[in-house]
Amino acid sequence: MTTKAVEGERHTIQVTVNGKRQAAEVDSHTLLVEFLRESFRLTGTHVGCDTSQCGACVVEFEGNSVKSCTMLAVQADGGRITTIEGVGSREALHPMQEAFTECHALQCGYCTPGMVMSACDLVRKNPSPSEAEIRDWLDGNLCRCTGYNNIVRAVSEAAQALASGAQAGVKSGA
Amino acid sequence: MKPFQYRLAKSVPEAVAALAQIAEARPLAGGMTLIPALKHGLAAPAALVDLGGIASLRGVSFENGELVVGAMTTHAAVAGSPIVNERLPALGRLAGGIGDPQVRHRGTLGGSVANNDPAADYPAGCLGLGATIVTNLRTVSADEFFTGFFSTALAPAEVITSIRFPVPMRAAYVKFANQASRYATVGVFISQSANAVRVAVTGAGRSGVFRAGEMEQALAKDFRPETLPAHCVALDDLNTDLHASAEYRSHLINVLARRAVEACMGAPSRHPVRHGGAYAF
Structure with a gap:
């Protein structure tokens, strides 16, 4: 097979990452996940399978959860991105993170950022999901430790906490 | 991933011009197949022409008795569209059962149809409804559009702009989904309109999506699951791979077609229905 030298290109893109608007230069072929991890050191977004199956790389882009390993950084130009670092903080966990902690919904933690990003997207769109709807929504997020039961319970509890007005850093007491 | 040029098209003519001017350029729709293919070195275009900036390619409308879906409309937008779910719920369920959320x-109708993966869902919807594929140059019937394994009637630098779906009296899509990918191990789309019954099968054929003529004839005479013939497709024409043998796929075609007819007839399902799960009615 002959390989043809193709000049890569650099593009200047404008993105709003976790509320902060910034410009950056990327190659045409830079993946969104590489851009977030390497340009911004937002290493909470993980690379698992790198084939858009495992969901470890899920971030929020323009209000929807997406797999950042299967999107080019240039495609994000002009858009708003939220990563796990923008969801809560060590001092003030998001109710979804609080519920994951309370329900023991993680063991090794590798899938957790993607799980939380996906679960937050679900409860934004469907504030009181049934167990079947939670399991269905998490179809694109693989966990090899927990067996999923505690994750499903955590998402359900977080949805209830959010519905009763819980906010980041404030324990729901539920 | 090998480097490539990237062009964001602002209009269909701009996209077509870029595709015509740059040798080995490919259109980029949602990227859910193309980007993994680039990563695996299965595709190495000199340039990608991104259709994601063309607003006129997105949206759903109902015009002259047909549902018109823009080529860049995402599966989530089709699945959540009130117009789709009122006029043609089988198509909304099909879209809601693709992949994962x-x-x-990101994935789009036009991207799926142009790729014509032999296990994709939308080709079955297009063929099973007798849809019309609208491009920047012409209109092509679904019967003429899907020409084989990952191949279509699209010419180089021809871009799908929308797809027009006639609304039948009743329709249903049932798939037996691969547990990991949600691609169809076999999927059967059946529609009944005043003058025709169409049965389209995806996931099973060695040359991609096809119509099951014997099933159509049987259902046109008597639209009941009992009338469906068993093993009506030659085994040589069916796929064998690590997921299923040709014999198993042959069996599934009949089972899923029966379930699709039952769903058309409004019978309560005897099988679990999950969004995005194994069964999408």
């Missing part, structure tokens, strides 16, 4: 947020 993150794939449905």
Whole structure:
């Protein structure tokens, strides 16, 4: 097979990452996940399978959860991105993170950022999901430790906490 | 991934011009197949022409008795569209059963149809409804559009702009989904309109999506699951791979077609229905 030298290109893109608007230069072929991890050191977004199956790389882009390993950084130009670092903080966990902690919904933690990003997207769109709807929504997020039961319970509890007005850093007491 | 040029097209003519001018350029729709293919070195275009900036390619409308879906409308937008779910719920369920939520947020109707993966869902919807594929140059019937394994009637630098779906009296899509990918191990789309019954099968054929003529004839005479013939497709024409043998796929075609007819007839399902799961009615 002959390989043809193709000049890569650099593009200047404008993105709003976790509320902060910034410009950056990327190659045409830079993946969104590489851009977030390497340009911004937002290493909470993980690379698992790198084939858009495992969901470890899920971030929020323009209000929807997406797999950042299967999107080019240039495609994000002009858009708003939220990563796990923008969801809560060590001092003030998001109710979804609080519920994951309370329900023991993680063991090794590798899938957790993607799980939380996906679960937050679900409860934004469907504030009181049934167990079947939670399991269905998490179809694109693989966990090899927990067996999923505690994750499903955590998402359900977080949805209830959010519905009763819980906010980041404030324990729901539920 | 090998480097490539990237062009964001602002209009269909701009996209077509870029595709015509740059040798080995490919259109980029949602990227849910193309980007993994680039990563695996299965595709190495000199340039990608991104259709994601063309607003006129997105949206759903109902015009002259047909549902018109823009080529860049995402699976999630089709699945959540009130117009689709009122006029043609079988298509909304089909879209809601593709991949997973993150794939449905990016993947598009036009991208899926242009790729014509032999296990994709939308080709079955197009063929099973007798849809019309509208491009920047012409209109092509679904019967003429899907020409084989990952191949279509699209010419180089020809871009799908929308797809027009006639609304039948009743329709249903049932798939036996691969547990990991949600691609169809076999999927059967059946529609009944005043003058025709169409049965389209995806996931099973060695040359991609096809119509099951014997099933159509049987259902045209008597639209009941009992009338469907068993093993009506030659085994040589069916796929054998690590997921299923040709014999198993042959069996599934009949089972899923029966379930699709039952769903058309409004019978309560005897099988679990999950969004995005194994069964999508």
